[in-house]
Amino acid sequence: MPASGGVLRYLRAKGSVDARSVNVQVREACVQALARLPADRPLRVVELGGGAGGAFRYWMSLVAPFPRVEFTAVERDGGLLDAYREEVASLAGELGLSAAGDDLNRLRLEGGGRVIEVRLREMVAPQGLAQEDEGSFDLMVAQSFWDLVPPGTALALGTWLLAPGGLFYATLTFAGATRFAPPHELDRRLLGCYHASMGGDRGGDPYAGERLLGQVRMPGSGFSELATGRSDWRVVPTDEGYLADEKFFLLTVLGFVEKELLTSTEVREDELDWWIGTRRRQLADGQLSYAARQQDLAARRDG
Numbered sequence: 248m249p250a251s252g253g254v255l256r257y258l259r260a261k262g263s264v265d266a267r268s269v270n271v272q273v274r275e276a277c278v279q280a281l282a283r284l285p286a287d288r289p290l291r292v293v294e295l296g297g298g299a300g301g302a303f304r305y306w307m308s309l310v311a312p313f314p315r316v317e318f319t320a321v322e323r324d325g326g327l328l329d330a331y332r333e334e335v336a337s338l339a340g341e342l343g344l345s346a347a348g349d350d351l352n353r354l355r356l357e358g359g360g361r362v363i364e365v366r367l368r369e370m371v372a373p374q375g376l377a378q379e380d381e382g383s384f385d386l387m388v389a390q391s392f393w394d395l396v397p398p399g400t401a402l403a404l405g406t407w408l409l410a411p412g413g414l415f416y417a418t419l420t421f422a423g424a425t426r427f428a429p430p431h432e433l434d435r436r437l438l439g440c441y442h443a444s445m446g447g448d449r450g451g452d453p454y455a456g457e458r459l460l461g462q463v464r465m466p467g468s469g470f471s472e473l474a475t476g477r478s479d480w481r482v483v484p485t486d487e488g489y490l491a492d493e494k495f496f497l498l499t500v501l502g503f504v505e506k507e508l509l510t511s512t513e514v515r516e517d518e519l520d521w522w523i524g525t526r527r528r529q530l531a532d533g534q535l536s537y538a539a540r541q542q543d544l545a546a547r548r549d550g
């Protein structure tokens with residue numbers, strides 16, 4: 248994903264959808280598990296696929312009880328990391344913390360007896376991670392990420408990066424179903440092709456949400472499940488139209504579907520034109536609803 252203005256606006260537009268979708272029971276299980284970790288040393292957190300920092304505020308709310316936090320955000324797109332830095336500085340201002348850092352990739356937030364060290368690392372995971380990262384985190388988080396990488400990556404990385412007893416928390420992982428309303432007779436076939444396109448050469452996993460849960464539950468996985476639950480995205484127009492920037496969010500989602508199907512050998516051009524044209528008109532008229540099946544999961548690394 249290049250850090251074009253469109254991508255940045257999309258990531259920001261999805262923020263209001265994300266905020267109402269995160270599963271509160273899974274969040275609570277994570278908060279309770281965090282409360283059992285020692286607070287007399289820095290809590291070491293790593294985020295994978297941090298984008299423009301859309302979830303940073305949320306992660307900070309989880310770790311609020313810790314006076315010292317070392318937070319590392321990993322993201323392959325340097326342009327998005329610039330936006331991430333702005334997001335960190337902006338939240339620091341809201342929380343009344345000072346934000347300092349000469350190095351573009353580091354920020355130190357301080358105030359009220361708390362110190363939060365933020366490190367932004369531009370790299371492709373897992374390839375860019377270093378030997379020194381092994382076992383060096385207490386909490387590994389990711390939002391809207393594990394469906395973008397090959398099946399198996401999440402737990403392999405969790406095993407490698409987390410210290411024994413460390414926590415794994417994944418939010419909004421796609422779990423294989425997209426629904427639009429009103430129904431269209433091509434939905435089932437076209438959306439099936441769309442999901443298939445996420446795997447294969449693309450290297451992602453359209454069933455990552457469910458698969459992750461299955462992998463954690465496998466005997467000998469090295470992880471114990473703490474909680475799991477649905478976190479579906481739902482966008483529905485109101486009498487005043489779409490909330491916040493969610494019309495743009497939906498427009499971008501339609502663009503993702505179109506882009507994938509343009510190269511599909513199973514979808515004819517006239518079919519795609521009919522389906523996408525109908526969906527765009529419905530969106531313009533404030534008549535389009537959308538839902539994506541997603542899963543949240545909190546687990547603890549054994550040991």
Ligand SMILES: C[S@@+](CC[C@H](N)C(=O)[O-])C[C@H]1O[C@@H](n2cnc3c(N)ncnc32)[C@H](O)[C@@H]1O
Pocket residue numbers: 248258295296297298299300301302321322323324327370371372373389390391392395396
């Ligand atoms: C759907 S976005 C989600 C961003 C952010 N977590 C949020 O919810 O706002 C996924 C992000 O993961 C990044 N990404 C995808 N594959 C990656 C990889 N292998 N290593 C690092 N970043 C990656 C993309 O550049 C993108 O910014």
